Amino acid sequence: MSVAMVVFIVCGALTILGAIGLILAREPVHSALSLVLVMIALAVLYLLLGAAFIAAIQILVYGGAIMVLFVFVIMLLNAGVEVRTNLSRIAFWVGLPLAVLFLIEMVYSLSHQYAAGTTLASAGAVAGPVPASTEELSMKIFTEFVLPFELTSILILIAILGALVLAKKEAS
């Protein structure tokens, strides 16, 4: 077994454990910390795939900014243990078989489609891909995708204004 395979198995197991922890935790803070585990393990997987820049912004933006925002709001709102109601029990017993079925179907169809042996490389792609360099990626973003890039700055501006307007205390 190669080193890459070992790293993949360890990090893949960590992401799945984190996702299960997100579901099972009753405290929102514990869910948030499980999600941080998922994000960091995913960043390692991106490194394994040769996408160094994506791994960096995964840790900086997701692990650093978004999750800190989540934890901050959890602390600010004093979010405690989830309460169980009758409706949530019904949702649990109806939803569990459906959810498990969905999961099995997804894994089955994906593993069926991408069964070992029929790699996509045989379908016309270049075999043995080289790791994507940050330089090529930035060239692509700032030439071919420069309009969407500028539009995202407008999107973020609108998001900032929206968050400000929503979170502002109303003058009573």
Next chain:
Amino acid sequence: MVPISYYIILSGILFGLGVIAFIFKRNIITIFMSIELMLNAVNLAFVAFSREFNQLDGLVFVFFVIVVAAAEAAVGLAIVMVIARNRKSLNVEDVNLLKF
């Protein structure tokens, strides 16, 4: 080298777990977190396919997905704060004004 099918299956499992969390969790903040989990699962599939086809467009998409997720988290958490202030609760079942 790890075959791409493993990454795609891992991505599918993560997305499914995100859907399960989205359905089962009652806390509005945790529901937001499960949306982030689903976005991450899709990002993993994008990166894996980008590597397999040796094309950088997938990575550009992941970049934009992360940017939009950051904007979405900011607005979403502001909405959560307004709901918590008005309803004095974080349970989604208490937010039922539009429910028949």
